[in-house]
Amino acid sequence: MVAEYVAYDADIAAVASLIADPTRAAVLTALLDGxxxxxxxxxxxxxxxxxxxxxxxARLLAGGLVTVVSQGRHRYYRLSGPEVAEVLEVLARVSPRPQVRSLRQSRQARMLREARTCYDHLAGRAGVKLLEAMLAAGHLAGRDSYELTAHGGRALAELGVDVDAVRAVRRRFAPACMDWTERRPHLAGALGAAITRSLLERGWYRPGPAPRLLELTDLGGEGLAAMFSCKGLTSNTPVT
Structure with missing residues (x-):
């Protein structure tokens, strides 16, 4: 029997085969924090x-999923762009959770759920709650892709976000990104990245003890509550 031709506009199988290998999947996941x-x-x-x-x-580079930067004799690899991170997040959302075999793994899993970076923007419970607070306060409008209101623009200017510069970036402005641990959206795109960068620069969040993990500081808890009415966030600082 001759197979019927099915038209398609992208070679999905080629990209899927690159991600499907466990070692390459681990490498890509390690690069998810940008x-x-x-x-x-x-x-x-x-x-x-x-x-x-x-x-x-070499295979990931040839397939366009990573890029390489040379500094002297050293070569550094990173994801080729936010689109790759989005694909990995979607796959994580529909994939089974790995079995937790130690207290350390359990602690890191809890911390990933609370606050982490998704490529370059805030994710986890923290990212979801911040987006919900901004929508409730009228800083953002929309559903699957958001627009910044005048009220939101003033709040972000106070946070230190240059909205005009963000709009000039060749990247989607403020799309929703479905969070794989919370099953609800957080804010992605150029605006999500700019907000996260400002949160880190202000010391409201700081890098955690493992890649991608973020820790809410006392200053950040107070600032997010005052500026965005974002309450109920918890610190990711491990209990010793």
Whole structure:
């Protein structure tokens, strides 16, 4: 029997096969916080040899899922853009959760749910609650893609976000990104990235003890409550 031709406009299988390998999936996940990492660091995080990591990175590079930056003799890899991060987040949302085998894994899983970066914007319970607070306060309007109101523009200017510069970026302005742990959207795009950058610069959030993790500071809890009426957030600081 001759197979019937099915028209398609993208070679989904080629990209899916790149992500499907466990080592390459681990490498891509390690790059989800937007940082550029050396091959040796990625090998350690994926639990493979340097030679094995280099071979997988070559395939990811050829497939356009990562880019490389050279500094002297060193080469640093990062995701090729926010679109790749979005694909990985969607896959995480429909994938089974790995079995937790230690107290450390349980603690990190809890911290990932509370506050993390999704490429370059705030995600987890913290990101979802911030978006809900901004919508409730009238800072944003819309559903699947948001527009900033005049009231929201003033609030973000107070936060230190240059909205005009954000609009000039060649990237979607303020799309919703479905959070894979909360099953509700957080704010992504150029605006989500700019807000997250300001939160870190102000010291309202700080990097956590593992990649992607963020910790809410006391200053941040007070500031988010005062500026956005965003309450009920908890710190990600591990209990010792």
């Amino acid at each position: 940082r550029a990492l050396a091959a040796g660091e990625l090998a350690r995080l994926a639990g493979v040899s340097a030679a094995t990591a280099s071979a997988h990175l």
